[in-house]
Amino acid sequence: MSLVDNSKPLNFSFDGKSFKGFEGDTLASALLRNNVRLVGRSFKYHRPRGIIGAGSEEPNALAEIHQDGVIEPNRRATMIKLFDGLAVKSQNGSPSLNFDILAINDLVSPFLSAGFYYKTFMWPRVFWEKVYEPAIRRAAGLGRLSTNPDPDSYDKGFLHCDTLIIGAGAAGLQAALIAGRAGARVILADEDFQMGGRLLSDPQLIDGICGQGWAEQTIAELHTLPNVRLLPRTTVYGQYDHGIYGALETRTDKIGAPGARQVLWRIYSQNAILAAGAIERPIAFANNDRPGIMLASAMRTYENRFGIDFGDYPVLTNNNSTKRNHAASRIDTRDAQWVSDTRGRKGLNSVSLNSGQNIETDWLGVSGGWNPNLHLTCHKRSRPKWDETKACFVPDINTLPENMQVIGAANGEFSTYEAFASAKSACASLGHKSGKPPKAEDTPLSINAFWHVKGKKRAWVDFQNDVTSKDITLAHQEGFSSVEHVKRYTTLGMATDQGRTSNVVGLAILADARGQSIPETGTTIFRPPYAPVPIGAFAGPHKGQHFKQTRLTPSHKYAAEQGAAFVETGYWKRAQWFARNGEQGWRDSVDREVITTRSSVGICDVSTLGKIDVQGRDAGAFLNKVYVNSFKLLKPGKCRYGLMLREDGIAMDDGTSARFSDTHYVMTTTTANAGLVYRHLEFARQCLFPDMDVHLISTTEQWAQYSVAGPNARKLLQKIVDQEYDISNEAFPYMACGKVTVCGGTRARLFRLSFSGELAYEIAVPTRYGDALIRAILEAGEEFGACMYGTEALGVMRIEKGHAAGNELNGTTTALHLGLGGFVSKKKDCIGKVLSQREGLVAEDGLRLVGFIAVDSKDQITNGAHFINIGDPKDAAHDQGYMSSVAYSPELGHYVGLGFIKGGDKRKGEEVMAVDFVRDNHINVRIVSPHFVDPDGDRLRV
């Protein structure tokens, strides 16, 4: 009985022509219903092609779905659920499906045999990329990529179950019923939108009712079980470690429909039962690819499930006891009869038999036996074994992935009763007992292997990649006799169908050529994905603004109100500069911010710096281990700059740590390395020093922290910090820290720190007060002309001051390179200390951080330039070092740079070339102290 609803017509178009189908149709069934046989052109020879299968194994009927200028290519017509308004175009016809000029390829096919591209197009060499490759790609490509953005939404999700059952045919439904009734959490996934598998296509009785009825009844009961989840239109495409399966659920084929079009599920399952059925395979005889030649099982699907009428005279050729259905003529190879050739220009007209007889027919069903769908058993490198009786590969029970069982046709158990019995057995092994299996047909498969008809004409094996039996024998003749070599030389099985209909036939032809059995010849195994998964589904919702997380600072809203330009620093959005009316470009804004800060006061949000609370009786001793300098004896109420090394002695990060009590330090890290440093500290705490009483927790987000820098910083803060706290230079000197209150009682932490080189403080409040505090500070700073400054001004001032930052702590430099060699305590050990003393890292003439200015102050120095001694060739052999940071100094009126040069600390005053190999220019620069502004630090301490 047909399962389409004739009372619900659906309009669709194919290549611009309108057709009508019904609810329950696939695009393939709807095309057949409208007598459309020609649906595509083949990959290489552009031969007319029609529908072969009825499921995801379909190699020919690939089409593009079109909607409002968006194209989704390479969709199988057999897997598209028909909907009203569906617009589909065929692929690979040039210029059209009916008139394809590239069909000329078929006439020159002797020149296009396996590996032809390895033998031709060798010269002239310049033609390869400019002529040959574009032409070949244009001729051979399948489908067109849409140039418009994908309008659809995709989701990802996570499911958990006791038992994942893959395939909802007779075996899968029965297994779900048994496990579901037993109370197990079951997920039943099937790639078809209608569950039931072959029960929907092959008429039969189960416990006295028709197969379709039994499936319907079973599905209805499964729907009532709260512990069973049914996932139709869901392809389990891969098996991964730890019982994890990937599955793609298609919720609609309509482009631009509301909601998620597809959901990529990660399924965590204790056990899996593979009940994915089997796929019929073709027989390779001459011209076996004409539209109208179809797998016999697919014909039965179209007849019984979709109600397609193939007329009175279809022919069936087979090598096994497959069901006959409506076939009028049966050509059985077991009776020494076979189809030797076919005729018909754009579709089958007649078939020729080995006896010489011709039969006129529009439809030919082919059954060359069955290939169990065992792909998922191979994803973790299990290999199937050959079953001579059934002439197919079956899963090897000895190498199956852990906690996976295979039942039904997927296990080579082809009768419906065997499917039920294997479901019972699999469920019993999981502890779910059940009664007798339903009564059903139990006819064993009888097959005499018959793979191909030898002859001079081409017989197709891989329809999607246009691989013929001659290609395989040719590959063997040319020395490519290993299965893996043949696969790659001919592209057999390498198309999007993963050779589901072709691999075994191809292997058999190769075995024949080699004079071996199939097991002796070998097999290929399968990798994920079982079926193509759109890139959009892998991306899921993680695109556009959802591509990664965005972290906003406590002052973000205020900064945006002030016209900030934002820059991404890690996941953070930080204010880069604050443009004001009349400023011509970012340099104007940055120069103003620097000048205002150095002459009065500027405020910068430094909340993004990593903040780690380090607490415990051994907190000081712990910091001694992770910093090169000493912290254990730092007095409460004081801060200290610290440098941290990786285990290999390379500088990892720097920052200040403040001591608030005997057992409490607050460490700051750079913004970029906050996570890395925290992980490093946890490793040290848990693995290297487990006996220390030390505890870590990130407080980066807990505190909103602002730098208030400039000669008027104290005056400004005295308006913010409550009166009872004395923050004068005497009471609160450089590098002091303390707990204070601000704005009438709000708790705060105050640090006397400076990155700019000016009198500066950092004030921190719980983040909830961050927005209010920044507004209060700027309001209080109005009388001083205070301004916000961004990361650019911050960078300028730190370069002017000679502070190393990310450009200098670049994963290749040590404390010595950074000019901080004397900073490394000789009295204690620390992580990385020993390895930082390696011979190559302590060489006298090694790189040292110094400053650079242009000899001609009008010259602009550039970051990344390499230093070459004047007079030396400008090449890598004479490289002396590199410029790491450059800024225009509004304070000095010219560019300043920091960089590393060999023996730099002893070369101050020397002139060298700064060669910019990227921009192909060079200037002369002078080596100077890295401290361009206030080298003695007087401004810090006022």
Next chain:
Amino acid sequence: MSKLKPNTPFDGYAREFDGLNISHPSGFEIASLAVANGEYKAFAKSFKKTYGNTLPEPGTWNELKNGKTLWTGQNQYFLLQYVEDDRLDETLAGKFDGEAYATLQTDGWAALDVSGERVHEVLERFVPLDLRSKEVGFGARTTAHHMSVIVLKTDNDAYHLFTPASSSAGFLDAFEHVIGNIL
């Protein structure tokens, strides 16, 4: 200077969907408690005496007097108290002096309460954990899309979610995107 007014992520946020309600809980503080080496027994005793319940096992949270506590790591807990006290850490440091170290965490997290008969349908597309099978009292730190989230199961179909404050806007946007695809 006038007093600083606090504001927190999700302030006043509340939305109702078909089978799902989301709201922003307020009026609580969070502090972390790290147990000093060798002081677990003493701390556990003090803790029970103070809050009327034991410390939670890994992967769980416990109801307390006026709040909750969640296991967050070896010898580390988050304490949630329904108090208006942005000095909760200092209060706790006084209570558990020598036994545990307290750190204020309230401002680091943005909180949402989600509940309703379709809550799992939504969360299974957001959070990788098997929340359907967890008992009330389950608590864990995990991910939601790219973001960090702490999940507390408070009823069969109700959860507290805590996500880092700085990325909370993106978290909510992503969550609403997921909801929009389902409900």
